[in-house]
Amino acid sequence: MDRREFLLSGVAALVISGPAAAQMQDHSKHGMDMPGMSHGDGKMAAPGPLPTLPEGAPLRDLPRLANQASEPGRFEAELTAKPAIVRFAEGIDTPILAYEGETPGPLIEVTEGDKVAIRFANRLPGEETTIHWHGMPVPAEQDGNPMDPVVSGADRLYAFELPEGSAGSYWYHPHPHGRTAEQVYLGLAGAFIIKPRQDPIPAAYGDTPLFFTDLRLAADGSIPANTMADLMNGRVGDHVLVNGQKKPVLTLPAGSRRRFRLFNATNARFLRLTFGTAAITLIGSDGGLLEAPVTGLRAIDLVPAERAEVIVAFEQPGRVVLRTEDVDRGWMGPGRPDTAAELMTIEVTQERAEPAPPLPARLRRIADLGPPVATRRLEFTETMSMGEGGMKMGFLINGAAFDMGRVDVVTKAGQTELWEIANLADMDHPFHLHGTQFQLVETERDGRVSKAPYRAWKDTINVARGQTVRLLVRQDQPGLRMYHCHILEHEQLGMMGVAEVRA
Ligand code: C2O
Ligand code: CU
Ligand code: CU
Numbered sequence: 001m002d003r004r005e006f007l008l009s010g011v012a013a014l015v016i017s018g019p020a021a022a023q024m025q026d027h028s029k030h031g032m033d034m035p036g037m038s039h040g041d042g043k044m045a046a047p048g049p050l051p052t053l054p055e056g057a058p059l060r061d062l063p064r065l066a067n068q069a070s071e072p073g074r075f076e077a078e079l080t081a082k083p084a085i086v087r088f089a090e091g092i093d094t095p096i097l098a099y100e101g102e103t104p105g106p107l108i109e110v111t112e113g114d115k116v117a118i119r120f121a122n123r124l125p126g127e128e129t130t131i132h133w134h135g136m137p138v139p140a141e142q143d144g145n146p147m148d149p150v151v152s153g154a155d156r157l158y159a160f161e162l163p164e165g166s167a168g169s170y171w172y173h174p175h176p177h178g179r180t181a182e183q184v185y186l187g188l189a190g191a192f193i194i195k196p197r198q199d200p201i202p203a204a205y206g207d208t209p210l211f212f213t214d215l216r217l218a219a220d221g222s223i224p225a226n227t228m229a230d231l232m233n234g235r236v237g238d239h240v241l242v243n244g245q246k247k248p249v250l251t252l253p254a255g256s257r258r259r260f261r262l263f264n265a266t267n268a269r270f271l272r273l274t275f276g277t278a279a280i281t282l283i284g285s286d287g288g289l290l291e292a293p294v295t296g297l298r299a300i301d302l303v304p305a306e307r308a309e310v311i312v313a314f315e316q317p318g319r320v321v322l323r324t325e326d327v328d329r330g331w332m333g334p335g336r337p338d339t340a341a342e343l344m345t346i347e348v349t350q351e352r353a354e355p356a357p358p359l360p361a362r363l364r365r366i367a368d369l370g371p372p373v374a375t376r377r378l379e380f381t382e383t384m385s386m387g388e389g390g391m392k393m394g395f396l397i398n399g400a401a402f403d404m405g406r407v408d409v410v411t412k413a414g415q416t417e418l419w420e421i422a423n424l425a426d427m428d429h430p431f432h433l434h435g436t437q438f439q440l441v442e443t444e445r446d447g448r449v450s451k452a453p454y455r456a457w458k459d460t461i462n463v464a465r466g467q468t469v470r471l472l473v474r475q476d477q478p479g480l481r482m483y484h485c486h487i488l489e490h491e492q493l494g495m496m497g498v499a500e501v502r503a
Contacts, residue, residue, distance in 0.1 A: 050217065050238070051219070051221055054089075056249055056345070057248055058249055060248070062191060063106045065105075065108045074116075074117070075114050075116045076118075078119045080099070081174070081188060082124060083098070084101045088217060094222065098187050103188075103189075112163070112166055113163070114162055122151065122152055122156075124152055125152060127176070127183075128149035129174040129179070130144035130148060132173055133170065133192065134172060134305060135170040137166055139477055146404060168193075168194055169262075169263060170307070171192055171263055172190050173189040180491060182226070184488055185215075185223065185237070185267050190211075191211050193209065194288075200362075206259055209260075210263070212262070212263060213240070214267060216238045226489065230489060231489050234490060237266070249344070249345045250345070251347045252349070253351040254350065254352055255355070257359075259309065264305060264306050270339065271301070272302075274322070278312050279312075280300060281294065282294040283310065285309075285458055289363040290456050301327075303460065303461075305432055306430070311359060314346060319345055321344070321346075322343045322345070322346065324340065329427060329462075329464075329465075366439075366455045366456070369472040372416050372417050375419075378419065379398050380423045381399065393493065394493070394494060395493045397497050400497075404498070406498065408497035413476055414476060416473070418471070418472060419472075421471070423466065423468070427465055431469070431485065432459060435477060436481075438457075440461060440469065440471055441471060441472055443467055445464070460486055477501065478503040479500075480499070481501055482498060482499075
C-alpha cells in the first residue's frame with residue numbers, strides 16, 4: 001500500500017521521526033495538549049462551541065516599532081518576545097507569544113541605506129528563539145539562524161546595514177531549532193518594510209500593509225498544539241486574520257487607487273487573493289518593485305512567506321470583498337480543508353476621490369545576474385517507511401533530513417549559479433533561501449518548460465508537486481545560509497539544508 005492509502009486507511013499507530021517526536025514532547029513540557037493521534041482537528045482537549053471572532057471593525061494600521069535613534073540614517077529599537085494574553089474573541093483570553101505584547105508584532109519601517117540596530121530580549125520562559133530577517137540582505141551571523149540561538153532570558157543585538165536597492169516588503173519571525181512552527185503560530189511574526197529613498201509609486205495611492213496570519217482557537221480560547229495532520233500537511237488554521245483582525249473593513253472614496261503590500265505570514269496556508277472583479281496590477285515581489293507593472297491580473301497567488309505589492313483601482317461605489325480562493329496544494333490523508341475565505345471588505349463610498357496620478361510605465365531596473373557558472377539540483381521527497389513502532393514520515397532534500405552540523409552545499413560569494421529545485425513529492429513545497437534574492441528562470445512540468453514572464457527578485461517560490469523550478473542565485477555575503485520548505489512544519493520535520501558561502 002502506498003502512503004496515501006496507508007493514511008486513508010485511518011491506521012492510528014503512526015510514529016514520526018526524531019524532530020517531530022521531540023516536538024510533541026515539547027508540547028507536553030510547555031503545558032499544551034498532546035496532539036490527537038486519531039483526530040485531525042486538534043480540539044479534543046477543549047470540547048464545546050468554538051469561539052467566534054468579532055468581524056467588521058475598521059482596518060487598523062499595524063502598530064509600529066518606534067525609532068529611538070537621534071541621527072538620520074539610523075534605526076535603533078528594542079524588541080522583546082514574551083508571553084501575552086490577548087482577546088481574539090469577546091470575553092475569552094488567549095495566551096500567545098508576542099513581540100511587544102501584540103500579534104502580529106510591530107511593523108518595522110526603515111529607509112534604504114539605514115544602519116539598523118535592534119536589541120532583542122528573549123523573555124520566552126524556558127525556550128530559545130532567534131529573529132530571522134526573512135528575505136533581507138543581512139550578514140549570516142545577524143540572520144537569526146538556528147545555529148545562533150538566543151537562550152531564554154538573554155539579550156542580543158542584531159545589527160546590519162540595508163544597502164541601496166533593498167527597498168521592499170520583508171518580515172521577521174523566529175527560527176530556533178525545532179520550535180519555529182510553534183513560535184510562529186503562537187503569534188511571533190511581524191512586517192519589515194524597507195522604503196526607497198525615491199519612490200516611483202505615487203504617494204496618492206497610499207501604502208497599506210496587509211499582513212495575513214492563520215489562527216486556530218480551541219473552545220477554551222487557547223491555541224491548540226499541532227496534530228499529526230498538521231505535522232504532515234502543515235498547519236492550516238480556522239481564521240485568516242488581516243493585521244490581526246478578522247474581516248476588517250476599509251472605507252475608500254470611489255475612484256481610489258490603492259497600493260497594498262501583501263504578506264503571507266501563515267505557517268502553511270496557500271493564498272489565492274482576489275479583490276472581487278477588480279483587476280489587480282502587480283508592481284512588486286518579495287524583494288521589491290518589478291521593472292514594470294504587470295496589469296490585468298484577476299488573482300495573486302501567495303504561498304507561505306511570499307509577499308507581493310499590488311495596485312487596485314476601486315472605480316464604482318459599492319462593496320468589494322478581498323477573498324482567498326480554495327487552493328489544492330496536495331494533502332495527505334482525509335480532511336483536506338476548504339481554504340476559501342473572505343478576508344476583508346472594501347466599502348467604496350459615493351464620494352469621489354481626487355483623480356490619482358498615473359502609475360509610471362517603468363519602475364526600476366533589475367540587475368541581470370549573468371550566465372551561471374555552476375549548477376545544483378535539490379530534490380524534495382516525502383518518505384514513509386516502517387520503523388520500530390510504526391510508520392516513519394520524512395520530509396527530505398536530496399534524501400537527507402536537516403542536520404545543523406552538516407553543510408549540504410558549498411558555494412562562492414559573488415558567483416551566479418543555476419539552482420534546480422525538483423519536487424518529487426505529493427504536496428507543493430514553497431522553497432525559500434536565506435541571504436539573497438534570486439530570479440526565476442523557468443519552470444518545468446511533464447517535459448513542458450515555461451519561461452519566467454518577467455524579471456523579479458524572489459526569496460520564496462512555490463515548487464508544485466511534479467514541478468521543477470530553475471533559479472538564478474547569487475550570494476554576495478559569506479557564511480552559513482539556510483534553505484528550506486516554508487511550510488514551517490515541513491521545515492521542522494527536516495526539509496531544510498545549509499549552504500556555506502565562501503568568500
Ligand atoms: Cu522565513 Cu528560514 O525563513
Ligand atoms: Cu528566511
Ligand atoms: Cu513542504
